[in-house]
Amino acid sequence: MCVATNIVRHRLFEALLDINPRAMRQTGDSERSGSDSSDANFDPTEDEISSHTPQTLPQNSRAYDKLTVFQAAPLVWKDEDDNLHAVETLDFDREREILTESMKEARRTKGNEVELKFETANTERLGAFLAASETQVLHFTCHGIPNHLAIEDGTGGAQFLSADDLRDFMSAGGGKLLFVFVSACYSRTAGEAFLEAGVPHVVCCKHDEPLMDLAAQEFSRNFYLALACGMNLRRSFELGKKGVNVCPQIPNAKEETGKFLLLPEDGNHDVPIFFTKPQSRSYDGVKPSYSPRIIPQPPEVFVGREMEIYEVLQNLQHSRLVRLKGCPGSGKAGVAAAVARYVSGREGTYSLFDQVIWLPLIYAASRDELSSIFTELVAILQDDRLAFGLHHRSDYCNVYGTVLEALHQSKALLVIDAKGFLDMQSITKLSIFLQDLFQSTSHVRVLLIEHDIDIPVGNNVIESDVAIEPLDFEATATLFGRLCPFVSDRPRCRRVRTPRQLSNILVPEEKSDIKLSTQRNSLSKRCVDIFKMMGEGIPSNVHLCARAMTPEEYDSLIEKGEQIEYNSDCKTRVECEVQLKKLGEAQQVATDGKDFKKAKEIQDALDELERHRDTLPKLNELCHMASNLEGDLDKSVQQKKFTVSEKINEQLDLLNKQIEMEREALLKYGLKEVDDTESNPDSITTRGRLESEILKLHTELECSVRRRDFPACQCIQERIDAYSNHRTSLPFEEELSSKILALNEDLQNAIAAREL
Incomplete structure (x- = not known):
């Protein structure tokens, strides 16, 4: 905390006590030395606050x-x-x-x-x-x-x-x-x-x-x-x-x-809270127990791993061995440390474990015998002697015997970082130790941090894997924002003074949980570019990008974040139409606000999306194409042209998948299945076109019945009924011909009358 803040706090404290200020020796010293100590908070004297001490207790008692x-x-x-x-x-x-x-x-x-x-x-x-x-x-x-x-x-x-x-x-x-x-x-x-x-x-x-x-x-x-x-x-x-x-x-x-x-808002709160009655100093209940073995801290800035920690804990319920896997820099050790601390901080309330041991040990008190034994055990497993004959080595047998004596009735969680086991001999010895441990104990569980090489433990233990993937979009932006000096230390953009504000600019709300590594196709080019500039969600890369980013690169990141978010590679026409509508509304807002630069940027996006929309068929067109293909398929089967039938069937499968994607998009955006004519049947002004549309709908209806797609059947039948009702208002061809003949006769009579 900065010295200026401490000085303000001190003066504030004095003002509330309504006392005369006294020399702030500690604060002044901190200011001269540049110290950032929080001990420079408020420092009132005993006399200065004696008037505010509750009178329930004698003044001379502590x-x-x-x-x-x-x-x-x-x-x-x-x-x-x-x-x-x-x-x-x-x-x-x-x-x-x-x-x-x-x-x-x-x-x-x-x-x-x-x-x-x-x-x-x-x-x-x-x-x-x-x-x-x-x-x-x-x-x-x-x-x-x-x-x-x-x-x-x-x-x-x-x-x-x-x-x-x-x-x-x-x-x-x-x-x-x-x-x-x-x-x-x-x-x-x-x-x-x-x-x-x-x-x-x-x-x-x-x-x-x-x-x-x-x-x-x-x-x-x-x-x-x-x-x-x-x-x-x-x-x-x-x-x-x-x-x-x-x-x-x-x-x-x-x-x-x-x-x-x-x-209560109208209550009398001019009362003391502490020291209102004598208290016994004995304190029963569960307190965090002192552990002579250190569990490492997760990284100082650790975000976005709640799901992985929960998945590990759930797997430990039924698996005695849980392996953490992931690419280099994904933060496997950080997740393991978070799991270990989550469990150790709940001793007495988390019944699955009674102690947590991290191997290799970070630090152990000299008086802790078990720590010394584990130190010897790791040294044996990592030495350069051959793994063959490990069970015949007296030092291993003695150490393992002591470990087994300590753990055979214990519900311990061993967290083992395999990073220290670099060669095949040490990896094999670690494998032997784990097999011995699982065979000789009933409740001990192991969380194993693996690095590239699998460590076998035999087939006598239930095990599971947890993949530590790169962070999602929002967690990446939050981590980047907490590490980048242009956000918190010396904000470079007025609109971005906190990691949350940075995330709000860079990350679309509907894309917050997307991961670049597995869901790239769901992201726009803008989002992919931003993800890459922040390290692609891999925590170690995010650290490097945040610290190495230049002011010009940061400005470019913010500029890209403020660009209009749209996906120019929509997989469905429905999504494309939804984006066009949103962009149109945004353009109107920009135009009303006379932000013509933004309106021009939106227009460019609209033009690109409209060109892409023209390449995507409408849902009714897809259904009509599928109906035609089904007819072709039936015909080729009857003619026993099975090679042709197979090709048509493959095309039909692709069409049906696209139809399903369009309908899922309709469901996602809360839209009904419509086409250009459904919204306004009156737009069809000729009986011939109307008859053609009704014929196509009957074909689609038969296709949907064969697929047992009954919601689609209902929708198509409603459209057929609407068109049929509209058909009664349109004349037949004979009626139109008669009207034309009558009009021609009237015209000739009028011409003749004019000549007379």
Whole structure:
């Protein structure tokens, strides 16, 4: 955090306390030294804040209290059709850091101590918390949608808790909470549910507004620091909002500030939250256990892998070996690290595993005997001795015996990065060890990061593969935006100051989940070019492109992003027609706004699309062609010309596929199956043409009946009925001939009368 921001925070804190400013030694030192330390936040003296300390406790005692923080990080959610959708990961590590820093600062300046306890937000842990009733202050961080909060279901998925469910759940718990902070988007209804359950004070977000992560973090930092220093709830709430308002990293800070609510809105919030009654320092419950073995962190900027993490976790439910596969630079090790940390951060709530071990070890404490054994094991597997006779080596037998003794009853997850096993001998020894491990244990599971070479483990274990593919379009743009210095460090474009704004310019909403590696045909040339400029979705390439991009290349990227999005290589006429309509509307908007440069650009796109449309037959033309081919097929079969029949049948298959694509496009865009004459039967002005159209429709109807395409039959029959009704208004040829003769006779009579 920049020094200027810290100075503003310090002055803000003083203003709210209504005290005289004192020398900001720490802030001044930071400014002179160029330090970026967050310890330079607010530094009020004990005397300065004594007037705001709750009077419930004696002034000479050190105040102590507790805060329970529930965090929910589901990876995916299921829609009504059981389709999976990724859930964007919140930065819980940063939230932990901010809350911990705030409590340390309060303890340093005032001597007040607030103990933090972090929990995984699922129904089991919430129930245990409410039953214990050990704390009266609850902080709840999760994703929110209107009228629901997304907590975890215990397997990596989302469980949506409605406001009514939340109210009933809290009421049944019988706990006596004093205050709840619901840090989630659209959380007003959840906040009101807490009020209805008997909680007197709640902070939440407006029910119709999303909330920026950074805004929530900045609010929490200042809000909890003020509460822990003894300030009352109302003043702490105002301090939290003002902290958001002055943060230079938050676009539209005033708008974000207005999203925070203190409920009930007409309530008396001039009350302390912490230190209102004596608290015991004993703290029961599940706390993250200390592990002497280090699990590596995923990359600092890690986005777009929620689906892959969930897929790994689901595969580990039924497979003892899960292999991570993917091209170089795809981020296999990052996904494995994310899986390992997701599991290890839920000890006591994720029942499949009781410990996570990463091999080769990153670091191990000297007192941890098992770590030393694993270090010896990896050294044996990687040495240059032959794999043949490994079971006869005493060092391997001794080490493996110790490992087996430690793991034979354990539900451990071993994450093994095969990158360190470079030659065939070490790969073979690793294979032998894995086979021994699976044969000698019942619950140990292995997540194996493979690099080009498969490592066999025999046929006695269930295994599965998870492919780590390049990122989709939106994740690529987000990763690029967080890494590129022209977006965040020194914004080069006014309209692009955050990664999300960059993604909004570059990525069409309907193309956000497309991957260049497997769905290139679904992308326009504009999208393909943008994808390539950002590294084609391969994380290592995205890093390189973001850091190596020149200012001129970045300008070109933005310029391309602002181009009109259209696909000049539509596979169906329906899609082409839809794009033409959208572009026509966009051109009208540009013309009305006198943006003639953009209107000209749209016209060029319209011209290209219209030329392409002319190459795509209409759906009724395709059906007519298919009907003719079916007639030819029947004829060739009757004549026993089977070679010809085979060729006609192949052509018919291609035509039917194209017909199916057109109908799927109609369904996708919510359109009806129409042609030029269906929309207006009156446009046919001759009985002969009408009879011809009705004859073609009867042929199509017979074709659809043979295909058992009954929806198409219904549609065609309706068109036949419409044409038949219109036919009654058109005269027969004999009637027209009689009228012509009569008119000719009238004409001759008129000429004769004129001559007389």
